[in-house]
Amino acid sequence: MGTRRAPSVRRTAPAAVLALVAAAGVTVAAPAEHAGAAVPTTIQLTVTNNSGRSEPVYLYDLGTLLATGRQGWADASGTFHAWPGGANPPAPAPDAAIAGPAPGSSMTIRIPKFSGRIYFSYGKKLVFKLATGGLVQPAVQNPSDPNHDILFNWSEYTLNDSGLWINSTQVDMFSAPYAVGVKAGNGATRSTGHLKSGGYQGFYSALRGQSGGWANLVQTRSDGTVLRALAPGHGIENGALSAGVMSDYVNRVWSKYATSTLTVTPFADQPATKYFGRVSGNTMNFTNSSGAVVTSFQKPDSDSIFGCYKLLDAPNDQVRGPISRTLCAAYNRSTLLTHANQPDTSAAGFYQDAVTNQYARKIHAQMADGNAYAFAFDDVGHHESLVNDGNPQQAYLTLDPFS
Known part of the structure; x- marks a missing residue:
């Protein structure tokens, strides 16, 4: 192959x-x-x-x-x-x-x-x-x-x-x-x-x-x-493209959510289902409304972001997969620094950062x-x-x- x-x-x-x-x-x-x-x-x-x-x-x-x-x-x-x-x-x-x-x-x-x-x-x-x-x-x-x-x-x-x-x-x-x-x-x-x-x-x-x-x-x-x-x-x-093409954006995301919370509401028809992400070291941990850690993501590289896999793997489950889908879209569209509540579904704000999926x-x-x-x-x-x-x-x- x-x-x-x-x-x-x-x-x-x-x-x-x-x-x-x-x-x-x-x-x-x-x-x-x-x-x-x-x-x-x-x-x-x-x-x-x-x-x-x-x-x-x-x-x-x-x-x-x-x-x-x-x-x-x-x-x-x-x-x-x-x-x-x-x-x-x-x-x-x-x-x-x-x-x-x-x-x-x-x-x-x-x-x-x-x-x-x-x-x-x-x-x-x-x-x-x-x-x-x-x-x-x-x-x-x-x-x-x-x-x-x-x-x-x-x-x-x-x-x-x-x-x-x-x-x-x-x-x-x-x-x-x-x-x-x-x-x-x-x-x-x-x-x-x-x-x-x-x-x-x-x-x-x-x-x-x-x-x-x-x-x-x-x-x-x-x-x-x-x-x-x-x-x-x-x-x-x-x-053809640098493996670090998204690194600057990821670093800024990591810095932001070390001191603030990223809220993910992955199901449009279940607005009460929310997960809360905070960065600690090389890991972004997501907790549920009870404070229990439900899944964690390592700091993603550019390839994981573009492919929505590897460090942003999205299994067909009800927790990690839906969170990962949301993160993947937000990284590609560069909306994580402008919206702490995801998904951001308004196209007007997509791809506005200098570092994005061009x-x-x-x-x-x-x-x-x-x-x-x-x-x-x-x-x-x-x-x-x-x-x-x-x-x-x-x-x-x-x-x-x-x-």
Whole structure:
């Protein structure tokens, strides 16, 4: 697997996370008006190619079949195919590519009850391999990854008995622009993920103009094609961004909460559930309303902040995970020094400190609706680029212009 890291929460589809933690009561379930609606085994996904590019498009629907827990892919009809056994070193996976729509046209496929990803690539098919532990996903932070020079992106979705969750994501990279949508049971269609006019080029211009090494996140092909901007955690991993890029902010947070209290109210529907954080040495301890310590966090490094993992690990429980989600969002948005009560859900105050997640800041600035998944817990306060419905009639994936 080369330099790729072991799977963690930031490698997990945010849409899938939302669907799964809903069962644990961490987030809301499907809309009440759709309770009891029968979600079919497959639904239609209409893919529209508005990219303006002339290369052929290839689609892939990869994931875990929720009925059985088996991993595999779905063909254009929504039929599931399990992956065969893997190997060490990893062996080529079966060709799961679906020929996508030509420029200016649309096509409709069917997607099954998966928790997974819909990849799309321009010009070349993606290379997938099977290790003994399962599918090896592209890892473009690794310069030797066979997909490094391919222009591609992916959406993440969960379709289950409770409905459809589908998102656009920049958790790992900002690349080929696209939007997602869902037609609800009442006939209304909602979408998210579209950039503002000029937003694609605007993002890259802004990132390249940001001092402090952020421009190093941009990757181009030898022919000059801009391929992507890596998320900052991946930039730290491959040396493009300093590992201490957030250290000054963390130090100031640590100093503030050594003498004052950080209050976290992680559940919007449970305002009485509060936790209180104070720094002692290298540790921030959180107590409940009775004064008992419920969890503690070591002083996080930049990578833990950008990835919402390691020193900010967020298990699917009712205490540490929700606190960590809140902290992760606040660190990335740099709101901990301005608001001692978290989460701060008003976007007007996000990314205002000189030390912040500049990658996330610039993505959100270019989104037509302001929403994105620029880091794993961008859904704190509902700033994520996600649509869902408990009785989905159809899903949409629109490949947008590179302008």
